[in-house]
Amino acid sequence: MLYWLENDQIKISVDTMGGELHHITGKKEGTQYLSDGNPAFWKYHAPILFPIVGKLRDNSYTIEDKTYHLPQHGLARVREFQMVSQSANHLTFELSSSEDTLAIYPYPFVLRIIYRLEGNNLSVTYEVLNPNSSTMYFSIGAHPAFRCPLEEGESLEDYSLVFDSKETAYRIPLNTDGLLKRDKVPFLDRQNTIALSHELFSQDALIFESLKSCTVRLVSKNHKKGLVFDFSEFPYLGIWTIPDKKAPFVCIEPWMGHADYEDFHGDFTQKEGVLSLDTGEAFHCTYSIQINQ
Template sequence: MKQVLKNEHIRLVINHQGAEMTSLINLATQTEHLWQGDPAIWPWHAPNLFPVVGGQTNDQIVVDGQAYPMKRHGFARNSEFINTECTPTYASFELRSSPETKAMYPYDFIFEIIYELDGPDVIIEYKVRNLSETNMFLSLGAHPAFNVPFAPGEDYTDYYIEFDRDGSLETSLLGPDGLLSGEKGRIHLEERQLNLTPNLFDNDALVLLSLKSRKVSLCSRKNDHRITLEFGMFPYLGLWAKPGAPFVCIEPWLGVADTANRPMPIEGKQGIHRVTPKTSFIAHYYLGVV
């Protein structure tokens, strides 16, 4: 099942599986901005990541000394959410803990994802309620993939990601297992711009853990339209595309993959958040279409 939100600027479609955005259309240009999930290349559109971000050592998390199976980016993206409220410009989706989730993540919780249209912007809010009697530890994040190019007659290399602050980018490198290797790299920006090239992601994602910018835009040198993400509550950012594929992912993260050879209990993970019993954790970001 899917929910459709629409105002005079944009049309947004959300799938109940994963509460995932599957279409984002600029109504002024009739441009589809979300990658349409070609299964031969990458089958997702904009998965929501919970209760972990990235790869986990041995595909496990350790809670109170016990290991639980946990695949990369968690289980929310494969889970069926319930649509709890919907208006023409607002929709909320809910995932509750179950015996199936507790076999992987031993907490009682409600994970709510809310989408609201505000002019040309989409406000995406995450809310996690800890129903347990103990502290709950979590990470979460977004993984939207945007079509590049926006318009016919343009090329991938006509596009760039513009950062709102100057400076080069320090990247935390990933190993072949998808875990952080502990090594760093550096990418120079030209006038706050990171140029998109077919080989930019040959060595996997660019993982930015010390980023000063709180806003980035996906822009073209051949038209004035852009996609902008503001993610002030998210300390980390991932950039990724399948090498040679016509999209780019811009991913605000509240968490990060494990570091190779440094297994940690869940409470010791980098970027982990503690939610005390019977309280909620809330974070949001903005996605603008101009």
């Protein structure tokens, strides 16, 4: 079921399936900023990645010598959330652990997603609560796909991503199984701009760790429409599209955690990038999207 929220500048919708954002509409001209989820390209709009980000080796992991299985990006994106709170400027959705989730992820949890509008800005807050009597381990992230191009007659090559600081950055490459490689690849050398093209993603997503920047802008050379994406609370950033399909979107993905490294064989609790949360504690992180109309 879709729930809608709007103010005088922006209108959004969120589906209870996956707690997933489906629309970001600029009300000035009715421009849609989020991908339409066309299954010919990619059926999602902005899935929530929990309790893993990316892929596990053989889609499995071990906790205390017991093996569990999770698909890429985890369980949240294919579970029904409940809408638990709404006001004039926010919507809150909640997913709790169940017998079904405990069979594939052994930690009790409460996951809340809070969508909040202020002017032309949408903030998305993840809240994870640990109701269990022991420490829980997890990763969490976002995978919003933004329409690119935004206007008829344009192509992806008309757009760039511009960071707020000049970066000297390496990307973390993926192998053919979607696992991370150890040898990082030089990518930015005191630069703040990535010119987009489908060829740029011929070897899958661009993955960065510990960038200096707090924001990245999606800009067109033809007009002022675009967006500013704030990922300041997240240590990892992924950028992705589907080059062989020439998909009309680009994903900007803030992550708390990442896929397995190809040489990782340890317990899930020892995985690089994994988060821990003590009993009775809560975890919060927020990203935001400011649209330019």
